[in-house]
Amino acid sequence: DTGVSQDPRHKITKRGQNVTFRCDPISEHNRLYWYRQTLGQGPEFLTYFQNEAQLEKSRLLSDRFSAERPKGSFSTLEIQRTEQGDSAMYLCASSATSGSDEQFFGPGTRLTVL
């Protein structure tokens, strides 16, 4: 399968713990996006990478959130000191710079903070 993959698919953690999610984009895509989707809502933009550079962060991304894309390929999203309000689906998407700007989404990581 050559689509966007995310790992893990589900994560249950206790409040105060740190969690890290991984996204592997489509291999030739240099644009990578993270979105968050809470129950009953549409996804909301969190952050954007072009290659390894993080070019935009949403105000939704508090100091407890950090994202990296060290070699311009896979990306990680870390949440420190998780809170119950962090419970959501975290979606990753990738797209190519040229040609179609369609964003291809991964299956998401569902985070539950107890």
Added chain:
Amino acid sequence: AQSVTQLDSHVSVSEGTPVLLRCNYSSSYSPSLFWYVQHPNKGLQLLLKYTSAATLVKGINGFEAEFKKSETSFHLTKPSAHMSDAAEYFCVVSDYGGATNKLIFGTGTLLAVQP
């Protein structure tokens, strides 16, 4: 700033009848608009997109949408619903005002298809 409003949170139709999912947009310039579908436990899938070419856009699985600038609408339609169409549908606008092309999603419309 760009935004989209999905006018119905839930729509229920009978199998074989037409589907209409309504979306209005707000944009300070010519927008790129999309419809995505999300089936349970599956990733978001692009149904169709409008990027200032033809105003009537055909997508996958028999869906189409018409861009109406005068009404700032981009409603999604399908002539005959199938049970497999039951899913959540998102109207989306691309934020070309920034350099990121990030997507701005509506709140979604949950489509139920009754046998």
